[in-house]
Amino acid sequence: MARKRRGRDISGWLVVDKPAGITSTAVVNKVRWALDAKKAGHAGTLDPDATGVLAVALGEATKTVPYITDALKAYEFSVRLGQATNTDDAEGEIIQTSDLRPSDDDIKEALHRFVGEIDQVPPKFSAVKVDGERAYKLARDGEDVTLSARPLWVEELTLLDRPDADHAVLQMICGKGGYVRSIARDLGNLLGCYGHVAWLRRTWSGPFEAKDGISLEQIDRLARTPDLDTYVQPIAVGLTELPELTCTPEAAARLRNGNPAMVVASGVEYGDECWVSLNGEPVAVGQYKAGEVHPTRVFVTP
Known part of the structure; x- marks a missing residue:
């Protein structure tokens, strides 16, 4: 039986200004440790000697990694x-x-x-x-x-x-x-x-810029403190390439269970990929079809 990974259920994006001389995987491991995060991954490898934006996804934000990977x-x-x-x-x-x-x-x-x-x-x-x-x-x-x-x-x-x-x-x-x-x-x-x-x-x-990134020195200094949490950006930042639709609490419950649900839509056409929010928080990503969204990814947030 696989051992359950320990750590916090923290979700969002931490943008790191990666220095030269370290692998992208090592940066992700450091971020996971510093935030005591249960789950983390990155959106696009940088060579060890390359610097700049390395966007680290935490928790439920890992479900939005493909949209950052595919972005310019x-x-x-x-x-x-x-x-x-x-x-x-x-x-x-x-x-x-x-x-x-x-x-x-x-x-x-x-x-x-x-x-x-x-x-x-x-x-x-x-x-x-x-x-x-x-x-x-x-x-x-x-x-x-x-x-x-x-x-x-x-x-x-x-x-x-x-x-x-x-x-x-x-x-x-x-x-x-x-x-x-x-x-x-x-x-x-x-x-x-x-x-x-x-x-x-x-x-x-995509939406992340190197000038807004946190350095490894800052991560080390703020590790395991609430101050580091303030640098974590919302999950929704990883969905900016998609149109946002909204829904009711009842519809959100249906979507989170993997079922189609009615949404409030404008500016989208049949078959478009979009994301659905409730009170600004992401509920699901899916296809818009005749007033409903058919979910392909759902987000479980507190």
């Missing part, structure tokens, strides 16, 4: 031109070099090729599974890893700064599943000079 995200990053590495970032071994350095205009022109619906091959050192094994484990063992291209929506890709001939600072706004390291690698190849990511920061993810 923004990254600022520096591409080191003239060098390719086996990991496509600064941690890897340099495998190719070039003395060619593109102009600013060359870079801006090339960036157009990476906007819109593109096909992207993930880095060999990534968590993508190949025959049940993580690609990075196979790559570390010296195996020749071949990964298939995946579609990615890139909303924007712009040149922010050119501090020197060897570096270009870019901003990318993209959808789910984007690898910044692949952008740097493919941009360098297109320009004929090679390239890899020197540093990377996720500045926002």
